[in-house]
Amino acid sequence: GENVEQHPSTLSVQEGDSAVIKCTYSDSASNYFPWYKQELGKGPQLIIDIRSNVGEKKDQRIAVTLNKTAKHFSLHITETQPEDSAVYFCAPSGRGGSNYKLTFGKGTLLTVNP
Amino acid sequence: DGGITQSPKYLFRKEGQNVTLSCEQNLNHDAMYWYRQDPGQGLRLIYYSQIVNDFQKGDIAEGYSVSREKKESFPLTVTSAQKNPTAFYLCASSPPGPQPQHFGDGTRLSIL
Numbered sequence: 001g002e003n004v005e006q007h008p009s010t011l012s013v014q015e016g017d018s019a020v021i022k023c024t025y026s027d028s029a030s031n032y033f034p035w036y037k038q039e040l041g042k043g044p045q046l047i048i049d050i051r052s053n054v055g056e057k058k059d060q061r062i063a064v065t066l067n068k069t070a071k072h073f074s075l076h077i078t079e080t081q082p083e084d085s086a087v088y089f090c091a092p093s094g095r096g097g098s099n100y101k102l103t104f105g106k107g108t109l110l111t112v113n114p
Numbered sequence: 115d116g117g118i119t120q121s122p123k124y125l126f127r128k129e130g131q132n133v134t135l136s137c138e139q140n141l142n143h144d145a146m147y148w149y150r151q152d153p154g155q156g157l158r159l160i161y162y163s164q165i166v167n168d169f170q171k172g173d174i175a176e177g178y179s180v181s182r183e184k185k186e187s188f189p190l191t192v193t194s195a196q197k198n199p200t201a202f203y204l205c206a207s208s209p210p211g212p213q214p215q216h217f218g219d220g221t222r223l224s225i226l
Contacts, residue, residue, distance in 0.1 A: 044157070091157075
């Protein structure tokens with residue numbers, strides 16, 4: 001199965017700084033790379049995703065970059081705000097037979113200090 | 115509004131008791147999933163279903179059972195065989211293929 005590692009496990013930044021979270025995966029057949037944000041007591045919400053034919057994707061303050069050769073992808077948040085504080089998960093999708101499954105990293109707790 | 119509804123939000127189980135967690139979606143998605151989340155951990159896949167009347171075991175299926183009789187519903191039963199059931203349970207749905215999964219707000223299960 002897919003092995004997923006996410007670093008760092010915790011990240012504390014000052015408001016306005018940038019934050020970067022990296023996710024490495026093992027399955028070279030993975031072709032879909034989402035990032036999820038989870039607030040306390042809630043389910044995860046998709047914030048950005050990228051597919052294997054694209055190297056970078058940006059949506060306002062959030063961007064994702066993909067390096068398929070090295071098998072890692074990263075979440076970049078610029079101009080961080082206190083409401084960005086949450087747990088972030090990467091979840092690369094590999095194909096097991098005829099089915100697609102997401103394998104979640106263990107998460108990164110991001111704290112943005114005002 | 116389209117979405118996924120999980121109920122109840124909190125659930126308590128006595129020793130030796132089976133309990134069923136509800137998950138309903140009105141997104142018209144074919145695929146549905148159940149995950150377990152323990153404190154400080156990522157989500158681990160329990161069961162998933164790509165189509166009505168069909169489902170597959172995930173990575174930690176032992177002690178759990180599911181059914182998929184309707185497209186919009188995917189209930190999860192935590193049986194007495196699951197010796198450590200205390201966790202946060204999340205249900206999700208998606209279109210077929212490698213697509214974003216939409217999550218409910220979870221059910222927190224505790225042992226009395």
